[in-house]
Amino acid sequence: MLPVTARPNDIVEVINEDHDYYGLVGKLTSKDEENDKYSVDIFGKSVTFRRKDLVMKARVGTSKHLRYEEIVHSKQTTHLTKEDYNVLINLAIDQRDFEWAKELLERRDGK
Numbered sequence: 001m002l003p004v005t006a007r008p009n010d011i012v013e014v015i016n017e018d019h020d021y022y023g024l025v026g027k028l029t030s031k032d033e034e035n036d037k038y039s040v041d042i043f044g045k046s047v048t049f050r051r052k053d054l055v056m057k058a059r060v061g062t063s064k065h066l067r068y069e070e071i072v073h074s075k076q077t078t079h080l081t082k083e084d085y086n087v088l089i090n091l092a093i094d095q096r097d098f099e100w101a102k103e104l105l106e107r108r109d110g111k
Contacts (some may be wrong), residue, residue, distance in 0.1 A: 002038065002054040003094065010058040011068045012040055016053035024095050025057055025068070094103060 002012060010028045014021045026042035038049050056064040080088070085108035092101035 002051045011058040012054045013057045015055045
């Protein structure tokens with residue numbers, strides 16, 4: 001469950017297995033605690049969740065948050081190390097974006 005101290009720009013993950021976005025990671029954009037509505041930006045799309053559907057992955061301003069930001073923005077980067085590719089491949093698999101994972105594998109292996 002998302003902590004009540006969650007703030008906009010925190011990185012959150014969808015943990016409700018019945019939701020279409022289960023397992024995806026996004027950025028908290030707004031919260032309406034009174035109505036239990038939390039808006040999350042997932043790949044540029046704003047999706048509304050309940051507090052119990054989310055879990056905190058990284059608090060804004062922490063080094064872990066900066067790492068997530070780097071990973072998300074490096075999706076289009078062409079100058080990555082093998083370790084960077086491995087981190088991105090794991091992220092893609094975690095988000096169930098198997099097409100992106102396959103593309104990253106091919107780029108990493110030079111195919």
